[in-house]
Amino acid sequence: MVIGQLRSEVRKQLGDNGHEADWIISHVTDMSQADFVLHPREVTDAELEEIKEIVKKRNSGMPLQYILGETEFMGLKFLVNELTLIPRADTETLVETVISKIGKKKLKVLDIGTGSGCIGISIAKLCKNTEVTLLDYSDGILSVAKKNAELNGVDVKLEKCDILEEIPEGKYDIVVSNPPYIETETIFSLDNIVSSYEPVEALDGGFDGLMFYRRIIEIASDILEEGGLIAFEIGYNQGEEVVEMLKEEGFSGVKLKQDACDNDRVVIARLKPNLF
């Protein structure tokens, strides 16, 4: 079958606008979308079989990122597996906020709950002077983050630490985190794709969804330099509570930022006074 015919066939089977169909074909054939048009060719039987298998899994509800084992975030490629959350476009707001604060400064950054490493690795890639540490609670998760650091050509440190039980080593200029923030009882009523495929440990923020914010704020003076910046991703309805928590603990410059859909998505604050 030629590529053009295959594209329309896969789109039809997926009921897709073309994005996923092209992604699958590109992944399997190693052709770019430009190649589809400029250098079309017949797909081999083996490629066709692989594509059929992927379409079958996709139509059973499995996210394409897990089927292909990869995704894109901040224009970079990241490997994902069942241990790691699929990076969300919303999280780019957090990364862009932190990057704008770093500029060209030489700073130490800790990414708590790094998962695939998408936040810390993007920061390391785009702010060459930063020294980034990626933290998560298991070796399996950190090995995905390590592969992603290598894939993106950045040198980062890795730290295994259960943030609810332990305090990370060292002090940082910036602590950034997209922690689990869904209320426990909401998790299993989420869109079934999320609750059946994504790791619950990456989602569960305790009874009120705020358990990780509470803990990170509690240990902030142990891990942040005075005047250092804390930057959290938050659920769209958690802004007020997280802002209040930070103010109560004496943080300064507490600010809420919105994502591309105008939902509250990021909170930043300083452990006074300003360091940079």
Ligand SMILES: C[S@@+](CC[C@H](N)C(=O)[O-])C[C@H]1O[C@@H](n2cnc3c(N)ncnc32)[C@H](O)[C@@H]1O
């Ligand atoms: C919402 S996911 C964020 C993943 C990634 N940073 C991103 O933005 O796509 C939360 C992350 O926190 C990690 N995590 C959960 N419990 C933890 C704990 N007790 N200590 C450290 N990390 C934890 C999970 O493994 C997961 O990678």
